[in-house]
Amino acid sequence: MTHTPAASSGVSRRSFQASLLAMAAVPFAAKAADGNPVLVGIDGEFGLQNSTSAQSIELGVRIAVDQINAAGGVLRGRPLQIVTKDHRSIPARGIRNIAEFAAMPELVALFGGRFSPVVIEQLPALKQVKIPFLAVWSAADAIVDNSSNPNYAFRLSLRDGLAMPFMLDKVAKRGFERVGLLLTNTAWGRSNRAAVEKYAASHAVPRVVGTAWYNWQERSLVDKYHKLLASGSRAILLVANDDEAAILVKEVAALPKARQVPILSHWGVTGGKFFDEAGPALNEVDFSVIQTFSFFQARPAPLARFMATARKFGIRRIEDIESPVGVAHAYDMAHILAKAIDVAGAADRAAVRNALERVRLHDGLVKRYAPPFTSTRHEALGPDELLMARYRQDGAIVPV
Incomplete structure (x- = not known):
């Protein structure tokens, strides 16, 4: 959602995309045997100096996945497993990562990172490989409003x-x-x-x-x-x-x-x-x-469920959570994804995409989604979730 180093020309980038994606362009279903893990990818700016956004997204996904797997996983007993890749806020790295994720047959969806310019550069590759893309931070409108039909981008985040x-x-x-x-x-x-x-x-x-x-x-x-x-x-x-x-x-x-x-x-x-x-x-x-959310205003029951598992990951109090919106968004989106996988009935990318539009209810940390998405709305959040906040003297982000 911010600066990126200067990119190469549009022609050379398109050639680069084409060469990377040649092996991954044909859509296919994940066909792991029963009990084998279902893979979920996270593509983020993990290696960018002083950035905490990718780490917060990963934390949210990991807390949710821990809960999902403890409850039996998805598809009657298959655990979710997380795969991460680092694009360092560089679009060319992000494009390469898309090809590598697409080559993993068991991977059913991909969480994106903070930087809208990276995601926008990745859109042609994402359209080509047809992996459900879950935007839990990047806010540029064009990420979801991308003219694709069917649209594989879903956002649980702010939009510009x-x-x-x-x-x-x-x-x-x-x-x-x-x-x-x-x-x-x-x-x-x-x-x-x-x-x-x-x-x-x-x-x-x-x-x-x-x-x-x-x-x-x-x-x-x-x-x-x-x-x-x-x-x-x-x-x-x-x-x-x-x-x-x-x-x-x-x-x-x-x-x-x-x-x-x-x-x-x-x-x-x-x-x-x-x-x-x-x-x-x-x-x-x-x-x-x-x-879009403050842990200081969270509903007690969803917050208690979240914190009960977050303690396994070193979170003792809500002030310990860096980049809180990334954690909360990713946590809710991972739970919605798990429900969609079960609705789909298979670890199949196209089926999971369709099922994300058919999940009827999720009582999440950020809000109660009823439903999270529809066939005409791939944005889970709206104006009712917005608030202004300030930094407290201890660094906590608190509502105004």
Whole structure:
């Protein structure tokens, strides 16, 4: 959902995809013998320095899988088994990983990581191999709105088309009539800009008075911040991840109070070591971040079930959970996937895809899904789940 190193040309990338996927292009069913594991993949940014998002997704999946297997697994006794691969936020690695996952006959679905630009580059490969793709963090609208029929992408996560209107409404409710956008120059940033333009077509307030774009590895954002202030911005919507956001927070904290305006951030900042990187400066800035879920507001019974198993993985209290939305989303999605596998009656990718649209109910950690997905809706979350949060002095992300 953030920056990626510069990619090769579209032609060379298509050639690269074609060569990697040649052996995996033919759809097939998983045909392991009864009792053999059913494989679930996780493709994420495990090796990216200071990132915690892939690890949080894996933790959520592992807690759910532990519960599912303890209850008998799927398909009358087959355990789920997790396979992970690291793309380090590099699209070419992600494309290669898709081919390797597709070559595993027992693999029935694939969880994706945080970075929308990586997933968008992977979409042609995902369409070709026809593996159910479960987006539990990446928010770009195009991941699910991908013009595929049948559509193999399912999202239990925030999407930009919900995030930006929600934050703009919050800006208006706080009385700020003019807002500036500070966006990453990636597919994720452009997805958010499109969501703002759609919102502006039917809302006079707040008015977007300036947009500033930054590129990966920029070491200062304060000039762009000053540009937005000069345009009349009285609040700023930020689309960034932990590293760039920490740079901005430290720079803004060093300014006179009269030059500081509220910053409402997309949730990429929560996928890494933002709190540590920003340091004491975070206490000096009016900084809030959108979320879809807070463990501090979870319903008691689902939270108790989750924590009973999470303790096996070193989680003693909810404050121990890094990147909480990744954990919660992945946990719920893994349980929904297990139900879909049983509805399908076989570890078959196409059957599981169809069954994901037919799971009728799951009483999850984030919400009660009734149903999670349908044939016309591959988004499990909606505006009712959205909230703004802040970092507490101990680093916990708590609702405003």
